[in-house]
Amino acid sequence: xxxxxxxxxxxxxxxxxxxxxHLQEALTIATTKFIGLRREAFGEFPEGERLRDMxxxxxxxxxxxxxxxxxxxxxxxxxxxxxxxxxTTPEEARRVVLDIAARTGARLAVKSKSMASEExxxxxxxxxxxxxxxxxxxxxxxxxxxxxxxxxxxxxxxHKTKGQVADLFAKELGRQVAADPEELTRIARVExxxxxxxxxxxxxxxxxxxxxxxxxxxxxxxxxGRMVTSLPRVHVAVMGVEKVVxxxxxxxxxxxxxxxxxxxxxxxxxxTLVRGPRxxxxxxxxxxxxxVLLDNGxxxxxxxxxxxxxxxxxxxxxxxxxxxxxxxxGHAYGYTYPGPIGILLTAxxxxxxSVKDLAHASSLCGACADACPVRIDIPRMLVELRREVDEARxxxxxxxxxxxxxxxxxxxxxxxxxxxxxxxxxxxxFARDGRIRSVPLAFGEWTRTRDLPAVARQTFxxxxxxxxxxxxxxxxxxxxxxxCDRSRLAPESGHPRPKPDSRHPLQ
Amino acid sequence: MVxxxxxxxxxxVGVSVTRLLRxxxxxxxxxxxxxxxxxxxxxxxxxxxxxxxxxxxxxxxRDAEHVVVPSGSCAYMVRHEYPALLRDTPARAEAExxxxxxxxxxxxxxxxxxxxxxxxxxTGRVTYHDSCHLLRGLxxxxxxxxxxxxxxxxxxxxxxxxxxxxxxxxxxxxxxxxVSTQILDKKLxxxxxxxxxxxxxxxxxxxxxMGGGLGRRRSKVRPLHLAELLDGxxx
Ligand code: SF4
Numbered sequence: 001x002x003x004x005x006x007x008x009x010x011x012x013x014x015x016x017x018x019x020x021x022h023l024q025e026a027l028t029i030a031t032t033k034f035i036g037l038r039r040e041a042f043g044e045f046p047e048g049e050r051l052r053d054m055x056x057x058x059x060x061x062x063x064x065x066x067x068x069x070x071x072x073x074x075x076x077x078x079x080x081x082x083x084x085x086x087x088t089t090p091e092e093a094r095r096v097v098l099d100i101a102a103r104t105g106a107r108l109a110v111k112s113k114s115m116a117s118e119e120x121x122x123x124x125x126x127x128x129x130x131x132x133x134x135x136x137x138x139x140x141x142x143x144x145x146x147x148x149x150x151x152x153x154x155x156x157x158x159h160k161t162k163g164q165v166a167d168l169f170a171k172e173l174g175r176q177v178a179a180d181p182e183e184l185t186r187i188a189r190v191e192x193x194x195x196x197x198x199x200x201x202x203x204x205x206x207x208x209x210x211x212x213x214x215x216x217x218x219x220x221x222x223x224x225g226r227m228v229t230s231l232p233r234v235h236v237a238v239m240g241v242e243k244v245v246x247x248x249x250x251x252x253x254x255x256x257x258x259x260x261x262x263x264x265x266x267x268x269x270x271x272t273l274v275r276g277p278r279x280x281x282x283x284x285x286x287x288x289x290x291x292v293l294l295d296n297g298x299x300x301x302x303x304x305x306x307x308x309x310x311x312x313x314x315x316x317x318x319x320x321x322x323x324x325x326x327x328x329x330g331h332a333y334g335y336t337y338p339g340p341i342g343i344l345l346t347a348x349x350x351x352x353x354s355v356k357d358l359a360h361a362s363s364l365c366g367a368c369a370d371a372c373p374v375r376i377d378i379p380r381m382l383v384e385l386r387r388e389v390d391e392a393r394x395x396x397x398x399x400x401x402x403x404x405x406x407x408x409x410x411x412x413x414x415x416x417x418x419x420x421x422x423x424x425x426x427x428x429x430f431a432r433d434g435r436i437r438s439v440p441l442a443f444g445e446w447t448r449t450r451d452l453p454a455v456a457r458q459t460f461x462x463x464x465x466x467x468x469x470x471x472x473x474x475x476x477x478x479x480x481x482x483x484c485d486r487s488r489l490a491p492e493s494g495h496p497r498p499k500p501d502s503r504h505p506l507q
Numbered sequence: 508m509v510x511x512x513x514x515x516x517x518x519x520v521g522v523s524v525t526r527l528l529r530x531x532x533x534x535x536x537x538x539x540x541x542x543x544x545x546x547x548x549x550x551x552x553x554x555x556x557x558x559x560x561x562x563x564x565x566x567x568x569r570d571a572e573h574v575v576v577p578s579g580s581c582a583y584m585v586r587h588e589y590p591a592l593l594r595d596t597p598a599r600a601e602a603e604x605x606x607x608x609x610x611x612x613x614x615x616x617x618x619x620x621x622x623x624x625x626x627x628x629x630t631g632r633v634t635y636h637d638s639c640h641l642l643r644g645l646x647x648x649x650x651x652x653x654x655x656x657x658x659x660x661x662x663x664x665x666x667x668x669x670x671x672x673x674x675x676x677x678x679x680x681x682x683x684x685x686v687s688t689q690i691l692d693k694k695l696x697x698x699x700x701x702x703x704x705x706x707x708x709x710x711x712x713x714x715x716x717m718g719g720g721l722g723r724r725r726s727k728v729r730p731l732h733l734a735e736l737l738d739g740x741x742x
Contacts, residue, residue, distance in 0.1 A: 014686050323674060360682050361686075363672050364677075367639075449723060450720050460509045467537075
């Protein structure tokens with residue numbers, strides 16, 4: 001499986017993505033569609049806002065007593081005849097799954113989409129142990145054929161155009177294939193059908209696990225989740241430990257907003273509720289059921305600055321609306337979880353040092369927080385991460401020096417005042433008609449593609465003495481030239497001065 | 508409050524604000540010694556530096572009845588970040604008081620003064636870009652639109668994707684200039700497609716970004732701060 005080469009600096013990885021025509025086409029089409037669908041879904045759903053608040057409250061309340069709910073979940077699953085394994089690290093989680101595979105003599109594993117299994121790099125481990133993993137979600141199936149990793153939390157092959165998928169299938173099957181989504185789906189179905197029947201092991205993730213009933217919940221659209229959980233002899237679900245919810249009532253709150261946020265559907269096509277292994281008298285279901293609870297840095301963050309990131313439902317809405325993700329796609333980020341929430345999760349799983357550059361891969365526009373069904377304040381945590389990077393002195397010394405210099409100037413009105421004539425002097429060789437088209441050093445990063453306004457011949461502060469006298473109102477004489485063709489400006493005249501309303505309507 | 512970018516690059520915006528407010532009968536003062544709200548440092552994670560600058564700013568505006576800022580992101584910084592940033596300092600109480608009295612320009616005009624009718628300084632079609640911090644930070648999309656819709660002499664055309672970021676993001680624009688520019692290009696294509704003569708915004712950062720891109724393209728579309736647009740002949 002090809003991993004993103006992390007020795008290439010992030011800026012360069014992003015740069016290659018920007019130059020990839022197919023990627024740009026695929027991303028624009030898919031994210032625009034997702035954005036529209038989500039907006040429509042919530043537009044027709046007046047209770048949406050209240051449910052989002054409720055969902056957030058449930059997440060918060062659950063985290064406060066997570067240990068209690070995890071214990072309850074373990075009891076419930078065991079009462080149903082299932083087994084629960086707690087894995088602190090990815091190695092432990094892999095070991096648990098490999099042991100189950102070895103003990104049950106599994107050779108073939110079918111998988112439904114699971115980011116947690118990506119997080120622990122389960123497929124490679126299975127292959128190394130002689131178990132063939134087959135991804136059965138269409139998107140996952142595509143990227144498995146392409147030997148790639150998911151580039152989106154819910155749409156793993158979002159970076160591919162249908163033409164590219166057709167080419168991929170053609171190569172695999174050794175025959176021509178039309179670039180028609182329906183045809184491609186049909187081919188995948190035929191290919192997968194027998195695998196479901198032959199597999200010994202079914203591996204899934206879990207969107208939720210309900211503590212009081214021991215129900216593991218899978219939200220899917222293709223029905224493959226159902227086959228994976230019912231046909232093989234053994235079912236293993238791998239789930240981040242924070243995904244436990246207290247009760248079925250709570251679950252209903254999440255189900256009402258999850259699909260709307262993800263794909264704009266009222267509900268996903270399949271909501272699979274799994275309660276332990278097959279019981280006596282039941283026709284379907286596995287002989288064995290295992291739930292692997294993955295910690296991998298999560299528990300530590302309950303008391304850490306990234307706590308809120310543990311609310312995440314993995315709906316992908318924040319990726320779809322992120323201007324940066326929409327331009328560079330998921331692979332450029334370089335880790336399992338891409339997009340704005342991915343940066344936070346990467347910091348959680350790999351430590352803040354790993355996101356030294358990624359923490360800045362955001363314009364802090366806030367679109368993610370706005371779209372998030374549980375209103376996770378992602379921008380605030382990104383700034384927090386940047387602060388951590390600063391305080392741990394992970395940022396380059398030149399950057400830190402530049403910011404100290406900025407602080408010194410901005411904290412001193414005198415220095416600030418004198419910086420302006422100095423800037424005017426320095427900009428003189430570069431400025432023409434009030435704008436700068438090319439300049440060296442850090443600003444060169446700006447001027448390669450954009451003009452930079454020149455420091456005005458007279459800044460506002462420098463003009464204030466002249467403005468201070470209200471009767472001597474200046475005309476339209478500005479040093480930097482007036483934008484648009486303005487009509488003549490009226491001279492100031494004496495007006496009565498109504499006292500501004502002292503209410504604060506924004507409070 | 509006229510902060511760094513506005514002061515140095517767009518002084519005419521400050522002049523328009525002054526003129527506009529005086530015309531409405533507001534006594535305008537400009538406390539000397541202003542530099543920056545501290546946001547560039549804050550957003551990049553340099554919070555100690557940001558707090559130092561913020562503490563100064565808080566002190567400067569102690570006596571103002573209302574503080575008007577012609578920049579959504581600076582207003583957001585003062586209203587929403589100052590109190591927490593200065594939480595453990597002696598400036599805390601004053602920071603909270605300042606947060607409650609600080610308004611972005613369009614909000615001040617519409618929601619405090621109740622003034623919505625102005626004469627445009629330009630004629631023809633204008634389009635409006637929602638600055639991220641004004642829209643999603645201060646949750647304001649109506650005040651500027653109210654002003655623009657009621658404009659005498661100019662007509663507002665809505666910008667497709669008007670609520671999407673222009674790609675500025677402060678240091679983001681120079682840390683990841685290629686990404687920033689590609690986001691900007693999309694914005695500019697949308698702007699040009701409206702056929703508007705001006706794109707109006709309420710934030711110096713966005714105007715610097717969009718203006719920089721428009722200038723480089725030699726586009727006919729002009730970036731314009733709301734204050735400049737409202738600063739037409741008197742009614
Ligand atoms: S952070 Fe919010 S929007 Fe992003 S994937 Fe998680 S739940 Fe969805």
